[in-house]
Amino acid sequence: MKTAIPFPSKAYMLDSGEHYLIRPIHSDDRDRIIELFNHLSPESRYLRFAHAISKLPDAFLDDILQLDYAKEMALVAVIRNKQGDEEIIGISRYVTPPNKNVCEFSLSVSDHYAAHGIGTHLMLDLFAYAKENQLQEMLGYVLSRNLKMLHLVSELGFQVTNLDDDPDFKTVSLLL
Template sequence: MQRVSLPQRWSERLHLDDGRDLLLRPIQPEDAEPIRNAFSLLSPDEVRMRFLHPIKELTPELVHRLTHLDPATEFALVAAEPLPPGEALVGAVGRVSVEPGTRRGEFAILVSRFLANQGLGRLLMRKLVRWAKLKKLDELYGDVLDENSAMLGLADALGFRRELAPDDPGIVRVRLALRTAA
C-alpha cells in the first residue's frame, strides 16, 4: 500500500496493492447514508465480529451517533472511495470513544472483506493509537470475539495485552498502555 499525506489533518490518499485508490479521512456527518447503505454489503460474520452480536441493520439513530462525533471525546476515520463525503462508499472504519470520567478510550475497527488483507486494519489502529496519545489517554482497549483471529493477531503485533472477560465468555479484552508510570 502506498500512502500520500494530504493537507487536511488525518487525511491521506491510499493506493492499495490491488490497484484501488482510497481516501483515508475523518468521518463526516455526510457519510451517514453511505455507511447505512454499505451495511447491507457486510456479511453476517463481519457484522458479528465488529458488533459482537448479530444485527440486521444500522438504524438512523445509530448511524447518526456514529457520524456526528464530539471531537473532545470521539475520533473516527474512514477508508472510502476518493469521492466527496456523502457520495463515497465507505469500506473501513476505525473509531475511539473516551470513556466518560476516565483517561481510557475504547476502540472499534471494521474492514470490509472487500478491502481485507491490504493493511488497512493496521493503518487504522496506528492512527487510533496516535490520536489517543495526543489526547493523553492512559489506555486504549477493545472487546474482541475470541474467534476473531485477525483482530487478535493485529492487537498482539501492536503490543496490546489480552485478558478474558470473566462475565462474557467468548470475549477477549485487548488493552494497550499508552503512558508509562513516572
C-alpha cells in the same frame, strides 16, 4: 467539521495501485456508512457487533455522525468508485467514558477489501489521534472466536486478556 486537534487526511496505496484515504468521518457520511454495513457479510456483522444485526440502528448512525471530538473520533477509509463518488471501505472509532483517559475502540473493514492492511492503518491512525488528545490507553472487547482481530491487535502490541466471567470475549488493551 471541527476536531479537537485537526487530523489531516492520509493517502495509502493498495497492492492493486488503487489509492485510499483515511480521514475523519463527515456529518454527511450517513449513506456511505450504511453502504459499508450492507457490504459486510452476516459473519463480519456478528463479529463487529457481537450479535446478529441486519440493519444499522438510527441511534447508532446519529451517534457516530455527531461526535464530540474532544472525547471521540471515527476515522474512515475511503476510495473513489468508477463514478468518482467516495465509498467508505473501513471505519475505526473510539469513545471515551466521562472523565477518563482510557478509550474504547471498534473497527470494521469491508469484506471485499480485507487483508490489504486497511484495518491496521485505521488503527494506527486512530492511536495517533488518541495520543494527541492525551488519551493514555486504548481497550476493546473482542469475541474469542475472532482470531483475525485478535491477531491484528496482537501485532499492534495490544495485551490480550481472558475475561473470567465471560469466555466468549477477550479484553485487549494498549498503553498509548
